[in-house]
Amino acid sequence: MQRITRLAAQGDGLTEQGSAVPLAAPGDTIDAAGEVRPGPHRAVPPCRHFPQCGGCQLQHVDDGAYADFLVDRVIAALHAQQIDTPAIRAPYLSPPRTRRRAALRAERQGRGVRLGFNEQASRQIVDLAECWILAPPLWALVAPLRTLLATLLPARSVGEVQMTLTDQGVDLRLAGVAAEGLAEAEALTRFAETHRLARIAVDAGHGAETRWEPQPVTVTLGGTAVGFPSGGFLQATADGEAALVAAVREGVGAARTVADLFAGLGTFALALPGRVLAAEGARDALLALKAAGAGRIVADHRDLFRRPYAPAELARFDAVVLDPPRAGAREQVARLAEAPGPRVVYVSCNPATFARDARMLLAGGRRLAWVQPVGQFRWSTHVELVGVFDSPAATPG
Structure with missing residues (x-):
């Protein structure tokens, strides 16, 4: 008899011996004939299309197992980069039927x-x-x-x-x-x-x-209506966006000057206090943000992969927020690691590239204070997170 101990990155159940079992949940057992016997974390999939439909991979597990899966994904990515497990908060899970x-x-x-x-x-x-x-x-x-x-x-x-x-x-x-x-x-x-x-x-x-x-056409971000380009990017759920924004605001704290890099339409820039520099490579998104945040937000049309900000430029800010695409922000983070002072709040949709970039920030003297996972792609293997890095001056010892 084998027991499923956790979920692998693609959603398969893993036994204590490391064997992958499709559609198995933590706590399930596998008898000698290979039959899966349901355990305490198995759920009845609500949708008739599961598991054929690629929209969901994890309808067969309960919320407790799903939340553990999100945390495990973050921990595994960090450990792959030889980073010790930081304080990881309980994941936020978007409810069913909220994908916008x-x-x-x-x-x-x-x-x-x-x-x-x-x-x-x-x-x-x-x-x-x-x-x-x-x-x-x-x-x-x-x-x-x-x-x-x-x-x-x-x-x-x-x-x-x-x-x-x-x-x-x-x-x-x-x-x-x-x-x-x-x-x-x-x-x-x-x-x-x-x-x-x-x-x-x-x-x-x-x-x-x-x-x-x-x-x-507009979308309201941080209480401000922003012009929405056709095909523009918006967080998958309104409540998931709110969870990310709350974590970013907490991470930024009382910072008076903030750089929001890969700012998009201003999901975070428009919700932040003080003066904000918003940098974005997509011209239509930046123009919409610039029009909506006139007066308080300085908009910079900038390709941060080809032309990242230099350490001296970044050092002028109290905090830096990053929300890069799945590929991460290797070029920009390398410069940021050399910039003393600003606290870093990193929003990621890919734990692997987050961990890769986190290693550079830690090597530069920062400390990963905490991570907030967010599961706004309900029942999928997609993980989002906010990681907060203390500045070197604030690192204990």
Whole structure:
């Protein structure tokens, strides 16, 4: 008899002997015949599409096991870089049906359309009959979109649907569709009016073209309405965003000057106290932030991979916030490690690159004070976190 002790990085159960068992939960046991006997942390998956659908990997475990999995992912990444386990706070978990942005694939099959996420490790599309992660306004569009796409998708072709919930409603972006004639234009307009969309943009292969936007589309960040570019980035859930912002604000503390690097639309910059320098490489996002934060935020259009801030520039700030893409911020962190003074608050969607960059900061004299994991991609293996590094001057001893 073998016992499942924990979950591996891709969600498989691991036995005490290190064997991987798909769809096993911590506490399950494996008998001599290889049959899995449920333990105390096994949950009944709520969705009929689990485990085929690639949108979720961990519906078969309870919240306690899921939270432990998020912590284990962070610890494993740190240990891989020879970093001792810091104080890790209890993970925040977004509730079901709160995802406010999603990218689905659509496939024309005869007169019908399959619309949903890919199957696990496959390009086959799961035609969604239900979804336990999408927020209700997004889910409400799935069935009507099938009807619309049946008139827009060329035969035997595959398109993409991106939906984001904004202040004005759902921002819809369609790719791979044919919508050049009058009939198609009228169909898009009727769809937008009927479902009270904020915007429809169509990408036929040459970039997105807005087809419907009765008023400027915005998202509210830090209490400020910010113009939202078509296809722009927004945290996956509103409550997950709030958890990240709260951790960043706590990490920054009473800092009077803050540099927010990889600032995006200003998720953190607009919620921070004092004077803020916001640096971002995407021009449309930076222009939207600059317009929204005029007066208090200094916006700098800057590619931080090619042109990172120098140590002397960073040393002028009381705190530095980083929210890089999954690849991390190796080039910028290398300079930051040489800058004495500022406390560092690092937001990451990839524990592996976070740990790699953390090693440079620790080598420069900082201390990893605490880590806050956030699981806003409910039931997935995706982990986000906020790590707070004390400045060398504040490090004990």
